[in-house]
Amino acid sequence: MATRWNDLSATQKGVVVALASVQLSLAVAAWTDLAVRPAAAVRGSKARWAGIIGINFVGPVLYFARGRLPAAA
Template sequence: MTKWSGLPRGRRRAIAALAAVQVGLAAAAWTDLARRPASAVNGPKGRWALIIGINFIGPAAWFRWGRR
């Protein structure tokens, strides 16, 4: 296993950029979920809150199938 400090600078930047995108998507999805009434959500809000936590797939699923 390579340590963070052992990675090339470009790879560290790419990982940091992907992490920022992931956190941004999840934050946007959780914010949307929190502000949306339960009647406008396809399924239980608690289940969607957990699904959103799954890497890129969760927020994408929320924006595609979670909202009415």
């Protein structure tokens, strides 16, 4: 079911823009954290996590939930 942007209502366009903003914000935050975090503080390969973060919504959430090792006390 392909719908063109011009066929969407103003509300639907707003929802799409809001969801895209959330997705982009999550991805940028996760990639930034991954870039500055030492490899020893990441569970697994940083390159693998960089690819996983690119998966819509799921990737950044997985990174924040499972990709980072707990901070040393």
